[in-house]
Amino acid sequence: MEKQYTPSQQKKKTAIVVGAGVGGVATAARLQMAGFDVTVIEKNDFTGGRCSLxxxxxxxxxxxxxxxxxxxxxxxxxxxxxxxxxxxxxxLLKCEPNYNIYFKDGERVEMSSDLARMKSEIERIEGPEGWAGYLGFLKESGQHYDISYIHVLKRNFEGFTSMLRREFVGKVLALHTHQSVYTRAAKYFKSERLRRVFTFAAMYLGMSPYDAPGTYSLLQYSELAEGIWYPRGGFHRIPETLVDISKRNGATYRLNTPVKQVLLSPDSKRATGVLLADGTSLHADVVVLNADLVHSYTTLLPPSPRATALKSRPHSCSSISLYWSLSSKAEKLSTHNIFLADSYKESFDSIFKRQDLPDELSFYVNVPSRIDPTAAPEGGDSLVVLVPCGHITSESKDWPANVARVREEVLTAIQQRTGEDLRPKIVSETVNTPEVWQEKFNLHQGAILGMSHSFFNVLVFRPTTKHPEIEGCYFVGASTHPGTGVPICLAGAKITTEQILKNEGMPAPWVTNEQFHKQRPRTEDAPFWALVALVVMVGGWVAMRAVEM
Structure with a gap:
């Protein structure tokens, strides 16, 4: 018999989560633990979204x-x-070294969380004085990490009054949102080579290092101070385990089940459930949308000016991703490898300003079987190549031709820079293009990391975790607050869940009374401090951008 969620028939509060990406399954696990009866609905036959296998x-x-x-x-x-x-x-398996970074002239830079190894690499390139620059960069990026962890990833920004926190306003300039990741790195490293080494990680956000706010050097800090890790069995072990936890507590998962739209009350002011593609209606007290945000607003929810505005917001890049089965080991490659273009800035401009494939490619090569042998048959290797490219625009592109070009240029670059020819080792290939990302995951424009993290797309400017006009309708995932990336979506799941529980008058099991009162913001002078925060951020951004131009 079909399981129908009707609030009047249930003692428990009920919730439907649309989408089984990392943010969705983490939210489901938290809501189920907090006392909700949760059903997760996923259009694909697997969980994890992009974090799948x-x-x-x-x-x-x-x-x-x-x-x-x-x-x-x-x-x-x-x-x-x-x-x-x-x-x-x-x-969790620790990857050491973090990366090998290859340049066209044959130079290779090894990145590590081991201070002694990093000291050797830095001084080899910039001499003894380069070490002081590295430590200065590490101190600043660590400051970005600490401030963001406490004041951004742990907090909701539901409106301009969310900027009122005095302790946050005092730290806005220290986040360097008004300067780019590249500009901040250039302060500490004199060589162009190391400036590139310490800025390419902006691509984790699907952004150019010349546009990503300086705050995001926190990603490099995490790599260097905490290391890079990999779950044995594949990254999907994270969402898979969250699914198992929520199921143990009673949550239900329905795969291969597309959602057609969110159901609303007669006055359209409250979400009451979802209509499935097969015509079935499911009802609940709360609906959480973990689908791509633009897809949620333009397809699952009624038409609105907000939906139109979201479509025009800057989005991240896309990628051509190649998945190669190798018959033997790629001996010269480590777990994580970066190949950088000589025309560094020009390649980013091609991707982000012209939404195209650069004339010279920068790309990432992952060999999961190097750290986890279970990823490939004995004697072989599994290899993933991610080539950033522009997202889908109205201009049509010949994707088969682009894939053929990417394949050849990647193989040539690997051979020239490592001395290893992978061509005879490839026995099979799977390809994801921007069109595949769009079709498989409903990603707007095939943008693999959702909405951009540009200055006016973060903090209070980023779409909120609750629908402004529809009660009981919430969002979690890459394009809502706090942002993109698996750990950030996990932080977002906590923010969204606590918002739901607060609005439903339910306690969060993981928050003690002492923590609750400690986290409550001071609101007596909210308008003033919100205005101060806004003026400081926008004024600083405009001033510094004018200097950089």
């Missing part, structure tokens, strides 16, 4: 994320759910 000929590939950064956010999620990664059987 591809299997082929005994080889395993991470479809999307392959680096576990900001590990504290992962540990916090499982701790809040009354367990731990270790208790759930998830083993």
């Amino acid at each position: 591809i299997h082929k000929d005994g080889h395993r590939f991470d479809q999307g994320p392959s680096l576990l950064l900001l590990p504290n956010l992962f540990h916090e999620t499982f701790r809040d759910l009354g367990t731990s990664l270790q208790e759930e059987g998830v083993e």
